[in-house]
Amino acid sequence: MKLTICFPFLLVLFCSLQTNAQDNPSIDFNKVSVKDFSLEGIKVDTSHGAVIIADIGKSSFIANKKGFFSIVFKHQRRIKIISNKGFDIATVNIPLYKSTKSDDEETLESLKATTYNLVDGKVVETKLDKDNVFKEVQDRNHSLRKFTMPAVKEGSIIEYSYTVNSDFLFNLHPWTFQGLYPRLWSEYELNLPEFFDYVFLSKGYQPLHLKESKTKFQSYVIRIPGETVRENDQLINLSSDNTITRWVMKDIPSIKEESFTSTIDNHISNIEFQMSGQKFPNMPYKDIMGNWATMALDLMKDKDFGADFAGENNWLAESMLALHLEDKKPLEKAKIIYSWMQKNFSSKGMKGIYLSQTLKETNKTKKGHVSDLNLLLTLALKKAGLYAEPVLLSTRSNGFPTEAYPLIGQYNYVLSKLIIDSNSYFLDASKRYLGFNKIPQFCYNGAGISIDFNPAAEPLFPENITESKNTSILLLNDDTDKNKWIGNLSSYLGYYESSDIREEIEDKGKDTYVNKLKDSYNGEYSIDSIRIDALNNNEEVIKMNYLIFINRDDENNLIYFNPMIKEGMKENYFKSLERNYPVELPFKMEETYNFQIQIPEGYVIDELPKSAKVSLNDSDGIFEYIVSKNNTDVMLRTKIKLNKATFSTEEYEALKNFFDYIVKKHAEQIVFKKK
Numbered sequence: 001m002k003l004t005i006c007f008p009f010l011l012v013l014f015c016s017l018q019t020n021a022q023d024n025p026s027i028d029f030n031k032v033s034v035k036d037f038s039l040e041g042i043k044v045d046t047s048h049g050a051v052i053i054a055d056i057g058k059s060s061f062i063a064n065k066k067g068f069f070s071i072v073f074k075h076q077r078r079i080k081i082i083s084n085k086g087f088d089i090a091t092v093n094i095p096l097y098k099s100t101k102s103d104d105e106e107t108l109e110s111l112k113a114t115t116y117n118l119v120d121g122k123v124v125e126t127k128l129d130k131d132n133v134f135k136e137v138q139d140r141n142h143s144l145r146k147f148t149m150p151a152v153k154e155g156s157i158i159e160y161s162y163t164v165n166s167d168f169l170f171n172l173h174p175w176t177f178q179g180l181y182p183r184l185w186s187e188y189e190l191n192l193p194e195f196f197d198y199v200f201l202s203k204g205y206q207p208l209h210l211k212e213s214k215t216k217f218q219s220y221v222i223r224i225p226g227e228t229v230r231e232n233d234q235l236i237n238l239s240s241d242n243t244i245t246r247w248v249m250k251d252i253p254s255i256k257e258e259s260f261t262s263t264i265d266n267h268i269s270n271i272e273f274q275m276s277g278q279k280f281p282n283m284p285y286k287d288i289m290g291n292w293a294t295m296a297l298d299l300m301k302d303k304d305f306g307a308d309f310a311g312e313n314n315w316l317a318e319s320m321l322a323l324h325l326e327d328k329k330p331l332e333k334a335k336i337i338y339s340w341m342q343k344n345f346s347s348k349g350m351k352g353i354y355l356s357q358t359l360k361e362t363n364k365t366k367k368g369h370v371s372d373l374n375l376l377l378t379l380a381l382k383k384a385g386l387y388a389e390p391v392l393l394s395t396r397s398n399g400f401p402t403e404a405y406p407l408i409g410q411y412n413y414v415l416s417k418l419i420i421d422s423n424s425y426f427l428d429a430s431k432r433y434l435g436f437n438k439i440p441q442f443c444y445n446g447a448g449i450s451i452d453f454n455p456a457a458e459p460l461f462p463e464n465i466t467e468s469k470n471t472s473i474l475l476l477n478d479d480t481d482k483n484k485w486i487g488n489l490s491s492y493l494g495y496y497e498s499s500d501i502r503e504e505i506e507d508k509g510k511d512t513y514v515n516k517l518k519d520s521y522n523g524e525y526s527i528d529s530i531r532i533d534a535l536n537n538n539e540e541v542i543k544m545n546y547l548i549f550i551n552r553d554d555e556n557n558l559i560y561f562n563p564m565i566k567e568g569m570k571e572n573y574f575k576s577l578e579r580n581y582p583v584e585l586p587f588k589m590e591e592t593y594n595f596q597i598q599i600p601e602g603y604v605i606d607e608l609p610k611s612a613k614v615s616l617n618d619s620d621g622i623f624e625y626i627v628s629k630n631n632t633d634v635m636l637r638t639k640i641k642l643n644k645a646t647f648s649t650e651e652y653e654a655l656k657n658f659f660d661y662i663v664k665k666h667a668e669q670i671v672f673k674k675k
Contacts, residue, residue, distance in 0.1 A: 049086025060191035113160035126151035204269025267581035295406035393448035433502035435538035462645035467494035568666035606673035
């Protein structure tokens, strides 16, 4: 079975165009002529400083000398440098995988790299010196081979090719059709023997120019080395009806990250492969990928994840004695344990889903990475007789996970899930500023997976949370200064805005935060007597309260005044004329602003903004701007509400226009005129 799927929330990627279209790139690698330096007649965006003329990759399988198969990946690329803005593309990184269980590593072979320049009407070649290829270690499993193309200048053509030989069959090379630079031609070919099953995972929004498959008979001779010097090698002949699949895109625009994007990697057009099984003649089918049930079982037995859950762990019981959990109700027990960990343990940041040290060591040192702390929290809850389990998820910056398959490499964060009386509570002990059953907003990125005997999807979507804010301002004429208003601002902040303030104050101190807030009010504005309520209560939102002073400018007997003060939206979040992938807000939102101002003595209202009420796509959002007045005061109530967090590309124009209108209304002023 060779399965092709697309993420359900993406558009269908693969479609074939008419058969009479161009099916091959119009270049000849390793042969550059004078006419190749011209882009005349080619419609392409050159503003990025470089254009990828052709990008071609091929993966195939060969029988190796170790008794099995290897993957051979060949890559060819030609690039036209337009300006110095594109010089970055001349630095090339080739990733190679290394096993942590042996010295085996992917090998780089047949590297060729040449820069072509047009000098006095002739093509001049400058080849890369192999001594200028450097190795850089990324982590315990990955290294890079890095080089910078020689003699690159504006107008250069650069071209390189290489082969990677890999014994890691799970590491079938993915292919990226799109990136920071436009591409005229991008092609990937896979020659797959019938012995191997892979899941094909695709994403992105660019249509395929071509997708074609054919079957080709191929023979393999596998050499199994003899166990002794005198024993001959064993040769095994295998025949296969290989499937050769070719994917082609052409005229692919560049893609760049815009505001409110979880990560651009979610939207770049590409294809990835995950081995699901192997099937050889006269042998039973071997399931490689498994399912979430088998994966969860393996994780709970893994010493770097959940193996400690099965032990006695008396060391933890001793630490928890001081918590006096006897006779406490389940939810009260859980809150005591959660608070104990938040106050006594410090986080060293994120480092994937596996333990960086034993749970006993984390308990002893009172510090660890996110996975260390939240797996220890899970164990502590279990030790108290509560039902808890770890939850794997992928953070927003890490990309969307593929829920259907146990692709453990797609997950980078661990939470603890507590269940009491059929109610679920998600906990993160690594963040001291979070309340009970609150998790970081970057964790809301699709389905998490609970790891237990019956693993299940945990819906953690941005639509699950709403960030609400309510601000009120009352301004009165200052009795001591006729050219000034004095008043009060009070604001109930959203929960995550409150969390950000708590984190900032914990990191830099309250005085620093207060001084920064005061500095943000300048010119005619100033504030004083700042009070921050509920700062140390992580369960509640923060209430800000302070005095505000505003100097009046009555030049030409007129006072122009923006009633939004500093709470208005100054510019649209969405500036691009069009957007080729969804808008992904971190949450739904609701912001309410109430304002009242006393008319200055000796003045009347000359101009007043008009009230307005508009909706976004009928029910997706609403904006209200309601103005009223009486003999002494002007009142304004404005509200922005978004009822969903994700907007499709088709909805982008309406969303942009919606916020354009908000920015316009928030900029409108009241005009007071001297009697």
